[in-house]
Amino acid sequence: MIEIDGRQLALADIAKVAAGGMKVTLTPSAAERMAASQRSARATALMRPVYGRSTGVGANRSVTLDATGTGADTHGLNLLRSHAVDAGRSLDRETVRAMLVIRLSQLAAGASGINPAIAEALVGMLNQDALPEVREFGGIGTADLPALAGTALTLLGERPTMGGSLISGALDGWATEDALPFISSSALTVAQAVLGHQKLAVLLENLTLVSALSFTAMSGNPEAFSPEVARASDSPAVADMATTLHGLVAGTGVPARIQDPYSLRTLPQVLGAVSEELAALKLLLDQLVVAGHENPLVFGSDADGSNGVAHHGLFQMTTLARRVDALHLALGTACATNLRRIDLLCDPSFTGLHRFLAADDAGQSGVMMLEYVAAAAAGLMRANAQPASLQTVVLSLGAEEDASFASLATSRLDSTVQALTTMTAVELVCSARALRMQGREPSEFSNPRLRRTLETGFTLPAASQDRDLRPDVDVASKLVLLPALGNNIQEAGTGELG
Template identity: 25%
Template sequence: MSPRIDLSKDLSYRDVYRYSVNEKVSFYIDDKKINELREIREKFLRYIESGGVCYGVSTGLGAQLTKKVSSPEQYYHIKILMQHAAGVGDFLPREIVRGAMIILARQLSLGYSAVDPYVIELLVEMLNKNIIPLVPRYGSLGASGDLVPMSYIGLSLYGKGLVEDENGRRGYAEEIMREHGIEPLRPKPKDFLSIINNTAMSASVASHATYKADKLLISLIITSSISIEAMATPKQHFSQKITGLKRYESLKIISRILNMILEDSSVENKDIIQDRYSFRTIPQILGSFYEGLIHVRDLVDREINSSSDNPVFVDGECVSGGNFYGVYIANAMDYLAHLVVQPLIQVDRRVFTILDPNLNRGLPPFLTEKEDVGLMIAQYTISSLLNRISLLVYPSTIFTTPTSASQEDHVSNSYNAALKSLEIMDLAMDIAAIEYLVSSYALLKRPWFDKTSSMVKRFVKELEPVFNKMFEEKTLGELFASSKKILDRLSDELLKSLEKKKDLL
């Protein structure tokens, strides 16, 4: 039976990721919460009817805010959304847009936006029937919120724009909504502004990037443990007697996981006193990654469950502020991008070491006994990906331009920060998959393979079908892709296992 999720309750970034990729999940809003939202809405409407001032309801938008609007209905038509729907590029993946819809429903359920409860109910209904707006990839500045991408979601709620159903059929929103028995929104005070003036899209992309960072961390623990065994790196380097001397719980946790994976290994080379940094400092490098990731997770979780609207209805009046400003997500995503650099450089050095006959302790050049280049080009690909990542790591937060006639005189760029971090995580998984392939192939060539740990043995044996008829039927790039799929599954399994062991992750 598919789980039913109450979107009026707190969500984590993992929840957002898992619910957005699993279209069998269904959502609802608790009836008691809907009644509370209805009461808030009625208070808000009385406030407006009594002459209360509210940005975007009784005033213009942006630099036009000084213009009074005599009738709120004038601003509740599709024209405003059409003017904000200024995106370019390919459409975002469905799961990213689903994530934004999930987060928007969660944020609006807090009640501070004072929207008609049907806005939230409609979001839930579209999610449950898997009708997802088509949203261009580029255009958001993360202030005032994710105006551009969220406008496409707004248009669809009003029956305009393009959507895609669960079968991949694309069409106009009103047509597909009617086919599924869904009634579009009708223009009412403030609703459209609350739908677009928020950080939901930045937070969705950030949730996906952060979850993939979790998977990357676990993947690097897996691949580095195989490399350790392939090179017979001394286990004392990872002893908790050593890592426990530094006051970082993250370092201790990574060390515990590594030792758990290597627990029953009897691989040993007494001639190695101190291995190369790329092997010896694995717990420290991955521990630092984990330490930063804990902070990123916390920031993303807080954003998901915060009111990021402007204006908001608090204590009976409409007040303006800056909660739409995505700076927390922006800084978190720029930081996340930086966190993965050293672990990936370390992967490159390990792969280089394993392929180099001058460094790999008895393995053939590029792991081939034949007169060909074997796996030499694997490290070329890593080098190329690292170069791409080095360009993407440049912070989005350090460049900003004034907009809206300088009423919005600097912006957060949270959305771009999240997008490039998401791309980095995908490229990083390609790098991890290459280490998985190379280190496993190297370990299979070692006479001590049978002495390796049972977990490492299982990781390596998962790749045996990939190694069969290597280069006869598949290119090296295709082998990378196969390795990535297997590693993605293994890291997901290990992550879920570690989640149950609170002391380990």
């Protein structure tokens, strides 16, 4: 059970809920915080106009709602219905669950003024796994209005769930004062960033281990990772990566060269840059998953009468767009050196083996085509590295004249994860094959992590005759997504390949 208190929510816990089967609950303090926020919003609306409560939205912000007529009773529903349109492919259940738990956490922060009963309905939706269907096109990085409006309609029983059923009895209706506060969030965009971050963090750790295997197979020179180099580094992340790599490859063999190719020698810089951007993104996401960024922001206290709202632009996910763009740029650089290591592993002058790690030099292709597979994945990663934050748009009769397109940046993360998974898997297949053909044994390695990584690599098929390598890549792809590569060999189902 994951407790939602509106104060902190671990990214790992979001991933657990997103994976399915993990229940959530609201803490009493979160419920009271939301109730206090609701009282504050209502008190303020009696004294001054409040966007979305007593006015229309977007270009209709100058339209005053009739607070006494029947129109006031239906405006909230009309807002939800009109804003629920989205298009494109349906998003997976993992992403939708992550969106819901993040929205719940944001509401629990107590800055929306929303009815706490809506948050409780979200808890029920998550725990029953009665998920709304959310499609890919709708958000532009200024709040995920269609995704959340559609969620509201699903809670009301107006739209079917992803399973095709209708929710009944969750809510009796939806007041106007609760409509905009519910949809004024970038929970879907943040969810995609969280899930991408969690998977990429695992991949970076395993890519580091696999890179060390390649370094060993090509008898790299560890001077590039020495303590002296680490101390001279221009970034703590680069220094840490140099220290990690030095520990992994220490004592693995005699260097073959005074100076290695960049794909080996600059590993601390390349992987350190990815590590640095992942850390920066995590700091931001830790804040966003508990941030009350609804517009308007509700604040105040019944105790001192300081009730109020502040109209703002915090929903503009500019910082998130820049952070994800920076991560994509770092990964786009890393994939170039990853691809080059795969190329060098096919080169006899670096491994002392046959071309393409083939069984002989009589024309067999060995792992030749794996380089093409990796290159296709690298092409996608480089395309994803084109900055989304450079885009903008003018909408709603000019009332909204900018957009962060953070939603575009985060939506690319899933394909980036898939591409990096493929590239890391290909490098694992090639490096493990090279070390096996060189007659190396895990017992030779003093570093336990590198030893376990090679043991894992050696669970892949040993046959070097030309054959279909798709099964090798499939299994390796599962392995490189496991936390701490080599610790849970059987979880990837490698036994079937023997």
